[in-house]
Amino acid sequence: MVILLRAAVCAALSFWITAFSAFAQDVTLTSRDSRVEITGTLLGFDGEFYRLETDYGELTVDGSGVLCSGPGCPNLDDFVAELQLSGSATMGSILMPALVEAFAENTGHQTERRVDGPDEFTYLIRSKDSGKLAAEFHFNVSDSDEGFADLLADEADIVMALREIRPDERARAREAGLGDMTARNRSRVLALDALVPIVAAKNPVRAISPQALADVFAGKITNWQVLGGPDAPIDLHMPAAGSGLAQAIDDLVMMPAKLTLTESMARHDTLAELAAAVVDDGLALGLTAYAERQGAAVLSLTGRCGFSLDASRRTIKTEDYPLTAPMFLYYPARRLPQIAREFLAFTRGPSAQIVIRRAGFVDQTPEEIAVEEQGNRFANAITVAGLETTLEELQRMANTLTPMARLTTSFRFEVGSIRLDAQSRSNVEQLARAMEIGRYDARRLMFVGFSDGDGPAQANREIALKRADAVRRAVSEAAVAANLDRVVLDIDAFGEAMPMACDDSAWGRQANRRVEVWVR
CATH class of the missing domain: 3.40.190 (D-Maltodextrin-Binding Protein; domain 2)
Structure with missing residues (x-):
């Protein structure tokens, strides 16, 4: 009985494998001289190349050199990508x-x-x-x-x-x-957005520290009075759980503070509903996207040192605003149809950047910011200069940078790593392409390293200089079609001499560790 049962199972299994194999081998590609034949499952066809799953693994085959037979073969005359x-x-x-x-x-x-x-x-x-x-x-x-x-x-x-x-x-x-x-x-960054804390216009609170923001959404601060407002409870509003923005809040706001979100908050399926709920409730605090702030007032991010950072198109583009949220496209190592490749190329161009701005998001077009348009950066550097940041070093920084303009393209590193973060890796490709088309020919680009204030100033400057050199090398290697003899690529570093934010938080230190690009 056992032998008969095993025989039946084996027969059934053999039939299933045979049937599956017959189904899986839905196309056969034959070379035009009939000497090579490949059979497998058609995974895709981009108008030029076949992609098959075969006994040898996944293969990509040039369609111009083969003939396709089988029920899965595409119609070559009326191909639709x-x-x-x-x-x-x-x-x-x-x-x-x-x-x-x-x-x-x-x-x-x-x-x-x-x-x-x-x-x-x-x-x-x-x-x-x-x-x-x-x-x-x-x-x-x-x-x-x-x-x-x-x-x-x-x-x-x-x-x-x-x-x-x-x-x-x-x-x-x-x-x-x-x-x-x-x-x-x-992968690449298509556009930029940012997380912003919002309140009703009638709410007297106008600034909050990143740490206090995390404390509020963790349920540790529950009354506006702690934030300088009225003696009233704080009503919290967030995007829907599981949404990309909600995950960005975890990554950018809660994780650096080592806190978790409280359950005592209202969740909204759309960001328009979230903004409307905050505007209607004078005692509400919401976290939303910069592009969806609508009629709400946006709180500045501040710290104990007195620095204040506001979300704006320029501070988001430079990543000086610490809660910048890139919008990514990811695609695997496989060929896409030609029209899809043309679409992706279009999204990098100047016409697409205009569309991105009109849609309310921050585009990726590099802009040059003259020194006089950079606010109080140099004044702040003098104000917070410590004993190790000498007048001579501040003067050297001013003399070096004042004749130049800062690009909005900046570079930052993953926490505790020398690896560029995702947005910066995309910025490398963007700057490299600009060099390849000659945008900076006959000009001088200087990669300038800055650091946070932890540790000795000289050591911080040396680390910042190494990071500046690493970015320069990455851009040079990516600009394979550029004539590097036509552009001067320099490096310098000023360590902790020009902080963007207070060093008393992980957010501030991350904002301060950066490589800027200056152009002349």
Whole structure:
């Protein structure tokens, strides 16, 4: 009986494996001289290259050299490129549609938006001249978690995220053959936003320290009187749990303070609802996106040293505002259809930057800020100078930088690491491309390192100088097509001589550890 049962199971298993193999081998690619033949599951076709799962692993094959046979073969005459985008609702509902429509207009196409479900829609992109369908861009808008999950399940080509990829997601992506998602050309910052604390205009409180902000949302501070306001309870408002912005709040506000969020708060499905609730409640404090502050008053971030930082397009672009929240695109190490590659290239260009600004977000176009437009930075440097920051060093800094202008492109490092953070890695590519097209030919770029005030001043300056040199080398290596003989790349460092924020918090120290770019 046992033998018969085993035989039956083996027969069934053998049939299932055979059937599965027959189904999996849905296409065969044959070289034009018929000498090479590859059979496997068609994972994708971009109009030029086939992507197959085979017995030898995942292969990419040039379509011009093979003939395709089998039920899975695409129609080469009426090929329609498909692109799957998944992730952040903020990006997918507002920013990306605006960019898709602008891209179509700029490339002689027209768009039609088709609603596929509550959180799904498709842009049909057609030629204006012939009306022929060229591409379908499918959007699944939910949150960053869902976007990365779809990527790992091979159900998305591009992830829209309001946070960096997590270490476990990065490891699973490697295991799935998607490459290192933090490597060069695997991710980029599309635009910038920021977390801002908001109150009603009639609320007398106008500033809060990052530590106090974390204490409030952890439930440790519950009365406005502690913050200099009336003797009244603080009503808290937050984005929906699990959203990319809520995760950014955990990363940027709560984790540096080693605190967790209290449960005593109102959650909102949309940021418009959140802002409206705060405006209507004079005793409310909310955390939202800079682009969605609407009619609410935004609190300045301050510290015990007296420095104050306000969220603005310029301070967000330079990352001087400590709660800057980059908007990421992640894509695996595989070819995308040509029209998709053209779209991604468009999103880096000047036309796309205008669209990003009009959508209410902060664009990535480098700007030059003259010294007289930089506020009280030099005055603050003199005010907080310690015994180790000499007058001679302050004069050297002023004499070096005053004839130059600061670029809004800045570089910062991961906490406790010499590795550039995600936004800075994107900035390396951006500055390198500008050098490749000759934007800084016959000019001088100086990478200037600054540090926090922990430790001896001379040691801090040496560390800052090494970081400046590391950034210079990274940009030089990335600018492969640039003629580096046409631009002067210098480095210098002034250590702790020009702090952006108070050193009494992790946020302040992180803001102070930076490499700026100055141009002349």
